[in-house]
Amino acid sequence: MSWSLARKVSAALxxxxxxxxxxxxxxxFFKFEEVxxxxxxxxxxxxxxxxxxxxxxxxxxxxxxxxxxxxxETIELEKARDEQIxxxxxxxxxxEILFNSDRGRIGASVPETWLxxxxxxxSQPFALxxxxxxxxxxxxxxxxxxxxxxxxxxxxxxxxxxxxxxMLGRLALEIGGLVVGFSLLTLVVASLALRPxxxxxxxxxxxxxxxxxxxxxxxxxxxxxxxxxxxxxxxFVGKTREAIEHIKTSTDEVERLDRLA
Numbered sequence: 680m681s682w683s684l685a686r687k688v689s690a691a692l693x694x695x696x697x698x699x700x701x702x703x704x705x706x707x708f709f710k711f712e713e714v715x716x717x718x719x720x721x722x723x724x725x726x727x728x729x730x731x732x733x734x735x736x737x738x739x740x741x742x743x744x745x746x747x748x749x750x751x752e753t754i755e756l757e758k759a760r761d762e763q764i765x766x767x768x769x770x771x772x773x774x775e776i777l778f779n780s781d782r783g784r785i786g787a788s789v790p791e792t793w794l795x796x797x798x799x800x801x802s803q804p805f806a807l808x809x810x811x812x813x814x815x816x817x818x819x820x821x822x823x824x825x826x827x828x829x830x831x832x833x834x835x836x837x838x839x840x841x842x843x844x845x846m847l848g849r850l851a852l853e854i855g856g857l858v859v860g861f862s863l864l865t866l867v868v869a870s871l872a873l874r875p876x877x878x879x880x881x882x883x884x885x886x887x888x889x890x891x892x893x894x895x896x897x898x899x900x901x902x903x904x905x906x907x908x909x910x911x912x913x914x915f916v917g918k919t920r921e922a923i924e925h926i927k928t929s930t931d932e933v934e935r936l937d938r939l940a
Contacts, residue, residue, distance in 0.1 A: 689865040696861055700854055708847065719834070723764070724804045724815045726757055727832045731802075731817045734769065734830065739822045744771055751778045754830075763834050765812055769819070771828040772797055789831075797826050811836055 730753060737747050754767040758780040769778040774789045796805040797818055807814040816831035 686866070686869075689862070689869045692865050692869075693858070693862050697858060700858070704850065704854065720804075720806060720813070720815055723832050723834055724817070726761070726764070727767075727804070727815055727817050727830050730754060730757060730767065730769075730830050731819060734819055735821065738819065738827060744769075744819065744827045745777050747778075751782075754778055754780050765833040765835060767830070767832050769828060769830045772826055777828070793829070793831065797829060807831070808836070809833060 730750075733753060734744070734747060734750055737750075738744065750769060754769065758764045758767055764780075766784075767780045768776055768784070768789070770776045770789050770793070772794075774791070774794050776784055776787050776789060779785050790809070793807060793814075793816075796807075796816065802818050802820050805816050805818075807816065812833040813836045814831050814833050816829050818829050819827045821827055
């Protein structure tokens with residue numbers, strides 16, 4: 680099945696549009712995922728920071744970390760405020776869990792990797808992984824600059840993926856609708872814009888076909904109403920026919936002279 684010029688042009692434009700949108704969507708998706716992950720991490724880091732300030736205020740009054748019994752109520756209240764929070768833990772510099780939103784884990788030890796952020800005196804947030812959870816935490820530092828432990832918050836690692844999955848589905852539907860609408864519009868516009876070109880190409884093709892016919896005296900009909908360009912092309916076809924006839928006559932004469940020789 681041969682495609683018309685309008686269909687070929689439309690297919691090329693649609694292919695360019697789809698390729699461009701796919702590349703832009705790919706880069707945009709990864710960038711948005713990075714930004715959203717950072718925002719979610721910042722959100723939970725703020726919750727951990729709120730707990731950190733309350734604990735450090737008590738530490739600066741001279742209390743030991745394991746003596747701060749009111750902290751247990753604080754972390755349980757913070758967990759109850761957000762259903763996405765899987766757990767909140769406070770552990771000392773040796774890795775022993777002193778307070779936990781799940782009281783059954785009090786007294787257990789945290790993984791060794793959770794102690795690495797405590798080796799520095801910086802109070803900057805840190806991020807870790809715990810099986811199927813993301814972990815954000817902050818070191819607990821007293822007014823003398825000594826790291827007493829850390830407060831960490833756990834939230835689902837699939838939280839961002841679930842949000843992005845729903846958003847990606849909506850984006851795919853919108854892109855699909857845009858491509859379909861653009862395709863229909865392109866076909867209509869290309870058909871209207873290329874109609875004169877198709878007529879001229881058809882006239883040129885018909886003229887060349889008739890000029891090359893053996894009975895060269897057949898007239899070309901239907902070209903007079905195509906405008907100035909087509910009238911000039913009609914003249915060109917006539918001259919081309921004359922040139923072909925002269926060439927044929929010359930060829931016949933050369934063949935005759937060859938036979939006489």
